[in-house]
Amino acid sequence: MTSSPDIHPADLKVFLNHVYEYKKGVRRMVLYTVNRKYEAFAVARLKSQHIAFVIQPVTENSINLFFGRAECIRAIRHMVTRPLNQLTPEEDFILGAMLGYDICAQCERYCARKQTQPRS
Structure with a gap:
């Protein structure tokens, strides 16, 4: 270097x-x-x-x-067009999977985010 x-x-x-x-x-x-x-x-x-x-x-x-x-x-x-903390639970899940994060931990994170997400 x-x-x-x-x-x-x-x-x-x-x-x-x-x-x-x-x-x-x-x-x-x-x-x-x-x-x-x-x-x-x-x-x-x-x-x-x-x-x-x-x-x-x-x-x-x-x-x-x-x-x-x-x-x-x-x-x-295509997916990361705004700050990462503004990704939908689905986008966050996909990103974590793409990065190779533990899939079970990603599932837990996804479910937790869906529970706290305001319903539209």
């Missing part, structure tokens, strides 16, 4: 591990929330590895960086 005065390898260790796991086939898609100051580094790394990605602003200082298989990222572009 190239060194830069404002890039600290310890701050990006998790990101680099996610890239490694993706390249090894452990994950098909990753969601990584990162400080905007690391956006250029992360994007350059993903581009150099030919990994599809999409960026979602979170706050003034952070972004959600989705990356992985192109078909997954195409789906994310």
Whole structure:
């Protein structure tokens, strides 16, 4: 990794591990929330590895960086059109499944969100 005065390898260790796991086939898609100051580094790394990605602003200082298989990222572009906390229970469930989260935990989360969702 190239060194830069404002890039600290310890701050990006998790990101680099996610890239490694993706390249090894452990994950098909990753969601990584990162400080905007690391956006250029992360994007350059993903581009150099030919990994599809999409960026979602979170706050003034952070972004959600989705990356992985192109078909997954195409789906994310359609589904994640607003902040993640505003996803429907169904969208949240699909996203969690796409990210490889424990499916039973996703089912519990879905049911809990459906119970608290206002009826229309």
